[in-house]
Every structure is written in structure tokens, then in C-alpha cells.
Amino acid sequence: MDTQDVLNCVFSAWYPKFKDITIKSHILPLPKEFLDYLQADGVVLPEQSVTASGKHDEDDIEGEELDVDWDAADSSETEMPSFPEFESLMKKIIKTLGGSVFPKLNWSAPRDATWISFDKTLRCTCPSDVYLLLKSSEFITHDLTQPFLHCKDCHNRNNITVQYELILRKWQNLASGMEFRCFVRNGKLIAICQRNHTEHYEFISMMKEEIVSDIKAFFYHMVAGKFPSKNYVFDVYRRDKGKLLLIDFNPFGPVTDGLLFTWDELEGLKGERQENDQTQESTAVETSGETSKDQDLVFRFVEQPEGVQPHPYSCFGIPEDIKDLTSGEDPYKMMDLLNLKIQRMGEDQEHSSDEGD
Template sequence: MDTCLGPELNVSDVFSCSFSSWYSSFENLTISSKVLVLPPEVKSYLLADGIVLPEEDNYRSTADTSEDEEDDWDDGNQESQPPKFVEFEATVKQAIEALGGSVFPKLNWSAPRDASWIAFGNTLKCEGLNEILLLLKSSDFITHDLTRPFDCCHDSGTHSSDSVQYELVLREWCSLAQSMEFRVFVKQGVIVGISQRDFTNYFPELKNIAARLPREIQRFHSRHIAGKFTLQNYVFDVYRRATNNYLLIDFNPFGEVCDSLLFSWEELRTRQVDGTQEDIFRYVMQQEGVKPNPYGQYRVPTDVIDIATGSDPQKLVDFLKVEAERQAREDSTKDDTDDVER
């Protein structure tokens, strides 16, 4: 949104919601993660035009490249040569292995949810660097993090994206039921709203827990978050694993840089904090109440048009490269399993 409503959002609020600012304090409540410093050259690569993916070791070992093809590449495609992030690739590979082999990537604040269309299988599940870079480079959310992280901050003039230490956050992959994800809005330390996280779908099972869910989340908040998080106004996402059993997913600033889902920011800011709000929990109550997918606007970007028209065949090569790398890893795992069975 371009319009920012009061009260004022500060740059310090945004920094407090950066993943590494809160993870160590709530590590026992959330998903296991690894935080890696994003090298400047990788940041520059993510912001550069085009999608030319780096060569990965697995792909180099399985790709069928002839000497003539290499000569042709050197002669005619100097500007499109793939970058090399050897040390960073090794660090990422080690982190992925430590997290069980599959991860969900994000930067300091945002995950590339708007770019799932580009991944094979329409998933954010990644097993290698190229899959991660493809998602990050295709995401407007990530570009926003890298260029305009302090939108709507009244003191944004005091900081720029250059003052941010950017990080790649790799989170252990977990298969979570979308129906059990919720966003919680906290004002002056008090919960003023709870929304179904995925408001583009109708989940009939929510009717069975709608009456008790606000009490459960308020109990989780008072026991584990209230007084421990550094801000008084903030947003947090949780996942309900079972009755009174919640997993903390993320923190966000209390303002337009965060999606208000089934609420509006105007009403959230004017809500009373005395516990008198009756509709503190909102969810889609019937199929007719489903709203359009907010990520739909990102699903036919220029890159897809380039591929469809053939105006940039290199992008198609990169998409196929990612799939080849994935297949190579699967074949390698299968071979290792066969060896053990023998």
C-alpha cells in the first residue's frame, strides 16, 4: 500500500522484527533455522536484471557439456555467463544438510511466497542453492526487502537499505496445514485481532475451533511472548499443532508493510485494548466468502512472457537447469539407497 496510517512506525520497529533480532530469544518455540550472512555480491546478483543461475557442483558433474559448446558460450555470451558463489554455495549446502536436507528460504523479513509459481511443484521447498536463488530473484517481496525495507516509517530518511546487514534465513522444511496458520495483531501489548492466515480458502474445520481458538492463542501469547518481545505493537504468526499447542512462525511490524488479511489497518489501529472486541477472530465462514488470491498478480511476470515468446531462451535454460539439479540429487540419493540395500 502507498498510504500509511498512524500511529507512527519506526525504523527500529522494523529492525526488531528482523529474523535474527528475535530468533535466539524464541528458538524453543519456532522452527529450527540457520542464519547466513548474505554476501554483497549475492545481493547485487538478486537485484540485477535477468535470471542467469550460478553453476552448482552437482549440475557441473552431471551436465553434458562439450568443448564446442563451451567455446560457443565463451565467444557469444560473455554478458550472460553464470555467476559463481563457491564459498557461499558450500555454506548453504552445509546448512541445508544440518536442517535435514530440505529448507524454506527467506531474508530478514520476507519469504518469497509470491514466487512459488516459478518453482517445479509450486512449492517453496528447496534442496539446493539454485532453487533458493530462483525463488528469491523472482520475488517482488524480496526485492522490497532489499530496496525499500523502511516504507511507512516516519524516520525512514535516517536509514536506507545500505545500512542493513542482509541475511539468508534457511528454515527446516515442515509440511504445515494451511488451515491451522493464524496471524495475530498486538497493540499496546494486547491482542486486538486474529485472522486466518490463508484467507483465499474456506476451511470448514475452523468452525469447530473458532470459539476456543482466541483463548488458546491469548494463553500462548501471555505465557511465551508478552513482555519478552521488545515491542508493544507488533504482529506474529502462529501454527496450531493441537489443542493449546502452538508453533511460532514469525514476527512482523504493526503497520502497512504487513498484510492485515481479514482486517484493515484503520480498524486495527482504532480497536480498544480493554478486551471488549467481540469479533477478535476472523475466518472465512463459507465458500462464498473466499477472497481472490493476493499473489495472483505476480503469476504472469515478464520472465514468463519472455519464455513463452522465446525472446529470452536463457531463462528457460535456467528453469530446466534447476530441475536437472533436483533430478541429479534424487538419482544420487536413490543410488546411495540401492548400495545400502545391496
């Protein structure tokens, strides 16, 4: 994976060419002050979004006593940032796209931050929803700080200037079992994987030949030869038989989640015919009617309910201290917890002794 392969996957680099087969989206260049805000420590929402979200109709507050002095409460807090023009543009775009959008930056969406949203999705109806997700996401931080981390020519990354952008995509209620990740190497489709690999969908096993056939046809007719890199990953959504929707492009390398594949496996797949020696959760699907250059590819999915795995993003909603304690990565925190427990036990015993007297 080279830096150019990563740059080819920037949303604004591929969207104009594939906009007719993907979700309608708007691209907003990020002003410097907003970029600085995203990289700053802490989660403080901009002033306009807080003011707007704090407004209520008189009917909503009838019978309630609101005696909080908000000015006094805010006086000791960090100064709120302000992006009036940028926020106004966001509101217009959200309205244009039907009132609900899916946010992302150049490469990543804040999927690891869904734990903080009201409905546990990336659906945003106002700028404050977007701010909260972006500021709470480690994926977004990765985009901003080290997008070329796994590149072979990463020594040249200091010479690359990235124009960061906010992408607002029209919200779609997609059935998670119908989204698939596809791996392309040397211009050939070598592997397909169930995108939501933490669930078992019985219909995938029953429709596997049709799914593979549709994805191969979509790839060779709509994608192959049009994307500039030879090695890449793309996600598709199968709405119905023969009807697919392009979701995104990603680099072919460890920066992209291999899901039910390891990257050692994917690096070893070159499109040659392979024996069906995969584990129980995978299957190699043969397709007919292709020329000799279109060799068999590997289609991997969860075949049995026993193959279901924990959701990979569930750990992001757990405080760092708790994760350190449960994993044993920070022994000093464990010692502090034990000392605190011993101290409380001593206080309880002293209190019981006093009551007995």
C-alpha cells in the same frame, strides 16, 4: 511504525530469544558479491549450481543423444556469478536440516515466487532452488531496497546500516488452515486472523473458542513482554490443542498484509470491548477466565465458502505486459496489440486473395 519496530522484526534479532518455540533455522550473513547478485537485473544462476544441477548418472542418459555444444551456447550469455564458499556452506546447512529448507531474508520469504518452483512451494533441496526463488521475488527486492518505506521516521533510514542475511529454516509440512496471524497493539492482543484467507476451513468455525484460547495463552505466556516493540504482528501454527509453534514476527503497519482486516480497522482496535458488527466472514469471540485488562479481541476468518477470495500471489506469475493489458494501465500496449491484430487481419485477407487468383 518506526524504523526500530522494523529492525526488531529482523529474523536474527528475535530468533535467539524464541528459538525453543519456533522452527530450527540457520542464519548466514550475505557476502557483498551475493548481495550485488540479488540486486542485479536478470535471472542468471551461479556457475556451480548450474553445473551441479546439470549432472546426470549414466543410467539417466542411456539411449539419449546429447549433441548440444554447451560451451558454445553459453559463450554469448551473461557471465555467470560464482560463490563457491557461500554455496558450499549452504549445502552443508541444507544437509544438516534434513535435506529440505525454507528460505527467507531478514524480513520476507519469497512467497510471491512459488509460481516458478517445480512443486509450487518454497521447499528447496539445493542452492539453485534458493537462488531461483530469491531472484524471482519482488518481496525480496523490497527487503533489499526499501524496508523502511512506511516508517514515520523514514527520513533517518539513510543512517541505518542493515546487515542482510539468508535464513534457511527446516522444511515443515504445515497444514495451511492451522496457521494464524495475530496483531498486537500497545502490548495487547487485539486481533487474530486466518493466515490462508483464500480458503474456507469448516473446522475453524467449530473450534474457534479453542483456537482463541490457545493463542491467547501462548501469547501471554511465551511472547508478551519478551518482544521489544509494543506494536507488532506474529504468526503461529496450531499443531494440536494447546500446542503452538511460533512462525514469524512482522511490523504493525501497512508493510504487513492485514489479510481479512484493513489497517484502518486494526488501527481502530485498542482492545476495548466491541459489538459483534463484523461482516459475514468475521466473528468477535468472547473469552472467559481473563482479568479485566484482557478485553475481547476480534477473531476473523472465512465462515462461508462464498467468502473465498483469489489467491493474492497468483498475479506474480503473469507477465507484466499481460497485466498492463488486462488492467488498462498502459494504453500504448493496447494500441500496439490492436495495430498488430489489424496488420495480421490484412495479411490474412491478402493471402486469401492470392489463393483465389
